[in-house]
């Protein structure tokens with residue numbers, strides 16, 4: 560594996576899931592694999608889980624992780640090719656990316672979308688610049704359109720908890736007060752469908768996701784119908800994609816609570832965190848037996864470890 564930025568195919572996904580489960584059983588199995596190597600974790604946006612879990616994953620492999628909060632500690636980056644830099648930006652992405660590439664064996668980048676410039680976001684403009692100028696393997700810590708490390712951890716969590724081979728998995732839109740990116744929802748669809756799960760996506764009218772991620776899923780505006788007999792319910796907000804980055808309405812009645820799961824006695828509930836309690840999801844679910852959110856967060860370590868390990872093995 561050279562880069563890890565999206566789902567590739569079923570067999571690679573299955574082997575990453577199995578490797579993550581192997582590392583979960585024995586985190587220090589390959590404790591010398593990354594000896595003498597460094598991974599740079601570059602954040603253009605905030606993070607708790609992705610930052611710490613990827614650091615732990617690298618450490619488990621004997622690799623040194625170094626974090627740069629580019630948004631706070633780095634120079635203001637110019638992204639535009641050919642820009643005359645006589646305003647607020649101090650360093651061009653092509654210079655910064657090349658320098659970082661020379662310091663590290665692997666680079667991992669978090670770069671959220673603008674949610675204002677649709678074509679730049681859909682084209683993964685910032686990510687593409689890093690891919691172009693670092694010359695080193697790149698791991699996505701969440702890009703404008705995808706969050707593959709989260710999805711891999713989610714697939715590990717589903718595999719651990721599934722009672723049947725092809726569970727019914729529901730992605731349900733949740734209310735929020737801010738315009739939220741599509742990356743987690745897109746990636747979850749991409750991976751759930753790629754792993755051949757029976758996926759239903761439910762959301763209010765106007766919140767259709769990009770079809771390239773949902774093709775093959777059942778899509779409905781009827782949340783009650785969607786939730787019936789679900790095995791896994793993934794709760795997530797996202798802003799409109801067609802009316803790009805907009806909050807169309809509050810949608811408070813889309814909160815997931817126990818009442819909504821009356822016809823889904825076995826449903827386990829997932830969320831990538833951070834979660835807005837009692838807005839997206841009720842306390843009773845988050846603190847109850849259905850919740851897998853802490854397992855998902857824990858599995859982030861082993862998902863990242865599997866990916867880093869695959870890349871190190873390619874470099875060896």
Ligand code: CP
Pocket residue numbers: 605606607608609610701709831832833
């Ligand atoms: N789920 C997730 O990516 O969490 P952070 O934003 O805290 O890294």
